[in-house]
Amino acid sequence: MELEKLIAENQIKLEDIPHIELYMDQVIQLFENAFASTTRNEEEKVLTKTMINNYAKGKLFFPVKNKKYSKEHLILIALIYQLKGALSINDIKSLLNGVNTGTEEGKMDLDHFYELYLDLTKRNVDAFKNDLENQAGRAAEEVKGLNEDQSAELEKVLLASSLVHMSNLYRKAAERIVDDLKNEGDHK
Structure with missing residues (x-):
């Protein structure tokens, strides 16, 4: 990758x-x-x-x-x-x-808000690097003992599936935040 x-x-x-x-x-x-x-x-x-x-x-x-x-x-x-x-x-x-x-x-002050956003994205990249390495290591560990002909492919499938799952969890958390903002706006 x-x-x-x-x-x-x-x-x-x-x-x-x-x-x-x-x-x-x-x-x-x-x-x-x-x-x-x-x-x-x-x-x-x-x-x-x-x-x-x-x-x-x-x-x-x-x-x-x-x-x-x-x-x-x-x-x-x-x-x-x-x-x-x-x-x-x-x-x-x-x-x-x-x-x-x-x-x-x-x-x-949209400039300041955007700078805060950019700062968070830099921190996210560092966290992502570490998490991706951990996820890849776990996927490699999980496929040990499987058919050697398929282990490289299965490792990638397992890693991709795990990353999609994490992505879905983050998306759902973001959607909850959006829903909270909508509900707060409706109550004003």
């Missing part, structure tokens, strides 16, 4: 975001440059006009002015990009609702 490619720095940092507003094609190019190494194959697109338009129609971020995307829009699109791998569009909208409102009203 190409561990280094898997955990490569694949975030858009604040310093990567230009201090000028961008048109959609420029936004797409920025994301392609930042996340191209994370795609499974060359046909897979990181971000498309349709995706951005759907995010806008779904009100996942506050309205764009004059077809130009601000730094805040780019931060929100970067968050959406990361979240969409595990959460539904409706869940992402619920999760980012307060962030969007606070940013649009000038009551939230």
